[in-house]
Amino acid sequence: MKFGDRIKLLREEMDISRDDLAKKIGVTYHAMSKYEISEREPDFELLNKLAKFFNVSVDYLLGRTSIRNSNLDDSSEIEIEELLKKSNVQFDGVPLDEEDKEDLLEFIKVAWKQINKRK
Numbered sequence: 001m002k003f004g005d006r007i008k009l010l011r012e013e014m015d016i017s018r019d020d021l022a023k024k025i026g027v028t029y030h031a032m033s034k035y036e037i038s039e040r041e042p043d044f045e046l047l048n049k050l051a052k053f054f055n056v057s058v059d060y061l062l063g064r065t066s067i068r069n070s071n072l073d074d075s076s077e078i079e080i081e082e083l084l085k086k087s088n089v090q091f092d093g094v095p096l097d098e099e100d101k102e103d104l105l106e107f108i109k110v111a112w113k114q115i116n117k118r119k
Contacts, residue, residue, distance in 0.1 A: 004038035006061055010054045011036075025049045066090075081105055 001009075011021050022032035025046065034040035042050065051058045056068040066088035083089070084101045096104065 001063055002038045003042070003061060003063065004036045006063065007050065008036045010056065014054070021053075025053060080108060 007021075011018065016024075018032050018036065019029050022029045025032075026049070027035075027046070031040065035042060047058050047061060051061055054061075057065065059065045060068050084096075084105055089096045089101060089104075091100075
């Protein structure tokens with residue numbers, strides 16, 4: 001997914017107009033249009049503004065990862081099941097389909113039971 005596609009997706013998920021987003025991050029409507037159709041590349045400052053506004057990582061915006069916010073600290077909690085269901089998970093560069101995700105979750109549950117038995 002291209003940068004522009006991600007910006008449009010995030011904007012639509014937040015149910016805000018292109019004009020409103022442009023105003024909030026300090027660019028013109030025309031510039032925002034060019035970003036969304038991938039005819040213009042943002043500078044580093046704008047990338048950071050957008051990442052902060054949408055609460056995603058710059059890597060996500062640039063398409064380097066499918067995980068929206070990889071800047072997790074120790075206080076962040078992620079349920080593995082939620083991660084598998086909501087993310088485009090890959091293993092060894094190959095995307096996992098829903099059946100693969102279910103199999104992986106079952107394997108994790110069995111392994112977790114074994115770990116808890118040792119405690």
